[in-house]
Every structure is written in C-alpha cells, then in structure tokens.
Amino acid sequence: MLHLDRRLFLKSAALLGCSAAAHPLMNSMTFAALPSDNRLVVIILRGAMDGLDAIQPYGDPMLRKLRRDLSLGPEAGALDLDGFYALHPRLGPLLPLWQKGELAFAHAVSTPYRDKRSHFDGQDVLEAGTGNDLPVDRRLGGWLNRLLQAVPGATSETAYAVGIEQMKILEGKAAHMSWAPRAALSLSPQAQLLLEHVYHDDPLFRDAARDAVHIGAESPAMEKTTGPTGDAQSLGAFAANRLNAESRIAAFSIPGWDSHANQGPVIGRGLDRLAAAILALRDGLGANWQRTTVLAMTEFGRTVRENGSGGTDHGTGGALIMAGGAIKGGRAYGDWPGLGEGQLYADRDLMPLRDIRAYAAWAMRGLFGIEPGVLERAVFPGLDLGGDPKMLA
Incomplete structure (x- = not known):
C-alpha cells in the first residue's frame, strides 16, 4: 500500500504551479462499466440533508407546531405535489420532472446507523452498506463495488480520481477507476518534465499526471461551468458523458448540507446544486436518460424540531430523492410515520420505516x-429486502 504525506504533496504541488485538486489521491467521482444498457447514478449528499425541508410534508399539522420559523408549505413558496407534500422552492427546476413521472422520493428512510449521529460514521455506513457495524470493515469495500463483483462481465473503465471527497462507495476488490471535471493540469513544458521526474518511479501518480495533462488539453468534457452551481453542473455533465460511453454506474458527492444554523440559505444552496446536477445529467444523457435511475442519498436526516439557531440538528429518518426516465415518478414511496406524540424516534427525529439500502437493492434488481x-x-x-416498491418503470 502506498503511503504519502499529504502536506508534503500539497507543498510540492504548489511548487509545481498546479492545483492540488488535480491530484489522483483526491476523489469526487467514480465510474464502472457493466454489460447492460441501464444506468445507475448515486449522488451522496454529505452533511445530512433535511428531508423535511427538501420535500415538505405540510399536510401533517404537527409540522407547523414543531417548525414555526422554517418556511413551510405552498403559502411559503413551496410547490404543491399531491396535497400533502410540497417541493422546496429551490427544487423548483425539477418540478417538470415530477410532472413527467421522472422524479420521486421516499421519506422515513435510513441506514441501520443509530443514535451516535456522527457525519463520518454515518457516511461510512451509508457507503459501505453493511449495517451498523462500526468501525466499518474496509476489506468488504463499498456496496457499488460488491455489485460489480456480483455481475458477470463487469469491467473497469480507465479514469482518475480528482476533487476533495473520497468515494468509499466504490472501493473494493472489483476493478474500477475514477475521474472528475477539472482534472486537467495546465503546466508549462518545464513543469511537466519536473512532474514526470518527481513521479518517475511511481506508476500510479506518473500515469495519472501524464493523462490528466493530456486530457485537459484535448477533452471538451473537461470544460468547467461557472456560477454557484457550476461544480454540480460539471459533475452531472461529465457523468453523463461517461455514461453515454462505456460506463453504466456513476457516483459522486455534493457536500454542504449541515444546517445547524441559518438553515434557509444552507439548504437552499445545496438544493440548487442538486437540481443543477440532476438536470445536467438529463440534458447530457439524451435518449439514455430513459434508461437511467438516479438515487440521491444522505447519511441521516435532521431533527423534526428546529433549534434556537434557525437550523436543525443531526437526526435519524431522512429522505431519498429519485430521478430518471427509468423510475415511476410523480409519487411518494413508502408510508408516512407521522409527527405526533409517540410517533417520533427518540421523541426528536422522523421515525425510520424502511432501510434506504432496500430501495438501492430493488433498483439494482x-x-x-x-x-x-x-x-x-x-x-x-x-x-x-422486503417487498418490491415497484419504483422502476
């Protein structure tokens, strides 16, 4: 196993005049190829998205009693979906998908992780998919990697890991590689020679750096979209590019959902980025969108009651957002547990009614x-596994 002092690398990278974000140790997107025409995209929402704000159950009268200051329901600008649930206004760009049957959700879902409410542990459990066994056994890898091991003919696709988030969901024995937008290295010829010299005896870094320079110069898929949602759009567009080629599975993360204080702007920015990524996937995939399932998952939900800082704290039951032409959208999946007395988990959180892994498993099925x-x-x-939610068209 390769060991590298990250601070030493960042210092040397700065001396080379290149961005540390272009280094193959850092990861924001992963891909895999399968002998299938169907596509699966998993988006990890790091930081615990408040599902009660993203998809608002305004039809439950207890919501207003427990959340008096957070904006709620159609009267506050949310978009009514079915008379009980409303879409947060910052997800408004996705309303046409709902109307076309290409957007859905499930409330009251969670991994088996309970009570400790650590982002790091929660994300590990979500990406490992192995249950509530902590620490997670790294030898088992992530659940998307175990999927690859279960599919005859699954192959790896040449790609590189770039970014700031490590995607543990595809770690494991099955061959896979990774890539992300903005992986290009823009170096002078002298800097390129120095980089090749520094990593001459390390084939992983040597080849990654060489190909990042090459791809950055020649690939139109590396173009960066600007603006507050630019990174998310770039992730979605790049994923679509690879899924239109050999890849059939893509995973990437969108961070920034931890809304302990001042939740409105925090979740608003996150929802803007999520909507931008999903629409970039749809636009980039073209006809392949009809064979695509997108699952946006978070490590746990947030407390039902708002706190004194205009935010919400770490909770349990959360929401799964589904999109794609392959799903039966325009509906809510699963039961609603209620927010009344005796209905909350530990008298503070949305009661989880179904393991979020079951939805992912039925999608794979x-x-x-x-x-x-x-x-x-x-x-x-x-x-x-439980009963089939019949979420696919």
Whole structure:
C-alpha cells in the first residue's frame, strides 16, 4: 500500500504551479462499466440533508407546531405535489420532472446507523452498506463495488480520481477507476518534465499526471461551468458523458448540507446544486436518460424540531430523492410515520420505516437483474429486502 504525506504533496504541488485538486489521491467521482444498457447514478449528499425541508410534508399539522420559523408549505413558496407534500422552492427546476413521472422520493428512510449521529460514521455506513457495524470493515469495500463483483462481465473503465471527497462507495476488490471535471493540469513544458521526474518511479501518480495533462488539453468534457452551481453542473455533465460511453454506474458527492444554523440559505444552496446536477445529467444523457435511475442519498436526516439557531440538528429518518426516465415518478414511496406524540424516534427525529439500502437493492434488481439472495447476502449483508416498491418503470 502506498503511503504519502499529504502536506508534503500539497507543498510540492504548489511548487509545481498546479492545483492540488488535480491530484489522483483526491476523489469526487467514480465510474464502472457493466454489460447492460441501464444506468445507475448515486449522488451522496454529505452533511445530512433535511428531508423535511427538501420535500415538505405540510399536510401533517404537527409540522407547523414543531417548525414555526422554517418556511413551510405552498403559502411559503413551496410547490404543491399531491396535497400533502410540497417541493422546496429551490427544487423548483425539477418540478417538470415530477410532472413527467421522472422524479420521486421516499421519506422515513435510513441506514441501520443509530443514535451516535456522527457525519463520518454515518457516511461510512451509508457507503459501505453493511449495517451498523462500526468501525466499518474496509476489506468488504463499498456496496457499488460488491455489485460489480456480483455481475458477470463487469469491467473497469480507465479514469482518475480528482476533487476533495473520497468515494468509499466504490472501493473494493472489483476493478474500477475514477475521474472528475477539472482534472486537467495546465503546466508549462518545464513543469511537466519536473512532474514526470518527481513521479518517475511511481506508476500510479506518473500515469495519472501524464493523462490528466493530456486530457485537459484535448477533452471538451473537461470544460468547467461557472456560477454557484457550476461544480454540480460539471459533475452531472461529465457523468453523463461517461455514461453515454462505456460506463453504466456513476457516483459522486455534493457536500454542504449541515444546517445547524441559518438553515434557509444552507439548504437552499445545496438544493440548487442538486437540481443543477440532476438536470445536467438529463440534458447530457439524451435518449439514455430513459434508461437511467438516479438515487440521491444522505447519511441521516435532521431533527423534526428546529433549534434556537434557525437550523436543525443531526437526526435519524431522512429522505431519498429519485430521478430518471427509468423510475415511476410523480409519487411518494413508502408510508408516512407521522409527527405526533409517540410517533417520533427518540421523541426528536422522523421515525425510520424502511432501510434506504432496500430501495438501492430493488433498483439494482430491476436495472441489472441481481438476484434477491445476492443482494441480501453479498451486496448489502444483513439487509431484509422486503417487498418490491415497484419504483422502476
């Protein structure tokens, strides 16, 4: 295993005149190829998205009693979906997808992780998909990697890891590579020679740096979109580019959902980026959008009651957002647990009614034909798959 002092690398990278974000140790997007025409995109929303704000259950009268200052329901600008749920106004660009049956959600979902409410542990459990066993056994890898191990003919695709978020969801024994927008290195010829010299005896970094320079010079997919949602648009567009080629699975993350204080602007920015990424996927995929399922997942939900800082704290039950032409959208999946007395988890959180892994497993079942026993034993060890939510068209 390669060990590298990150501070030493960042210092040397600065001396080379290149961005540390172009280094292959850093990761924001991963891809894999499968012998299938169907596509799966997993977006990890790091920081615990408040599902009660993103998809507002304004039809439950207790919501207004527990959240008096947070904006709620159509009277506050949210977009009514079905008379009970409303879409946060910053997700308004996705309303046409709902109307076309290409957007859906499930409330009251969670991983088996409970009570400690650590972002790091929660994200580990979400990406490992193995249950509530902490610390997570790294030898098992992530659940998307175990999916690859279960599919005959799955292959790796040449790509590189770039960015600031490590995607553990695709770590494991099955071959896979990674890539992200803005992976280009813009170096002078002298700097390129120095970089090649520094990493001459390390094939991983040497080849990654060489190809990043090459791709940055020649690939139109590396163009960066500007503005507050530019990074998210670039991630979505780049993922679509690879999914239109050999890749069939893409995973990337959108951070910035931790809304302990001043939740309105925090979640607003996150929802803007999520909507931009989903629309970039749709636009970039073209006809392949009809064979695509997008799952936007977060490590846990947030407290039902707002706190004294205009925000919400770490909770339990959360929301899963689904998109794509392959889903049966325009509906809410699962039951609503209620927000009344005796209905909350630990008298503070939305009660989780279904394991979020079950939705991912049923998506894999429908998209790639994975047998239920393999899903419950190998891909998501210990999962009770339960009934088919029939989320795919």
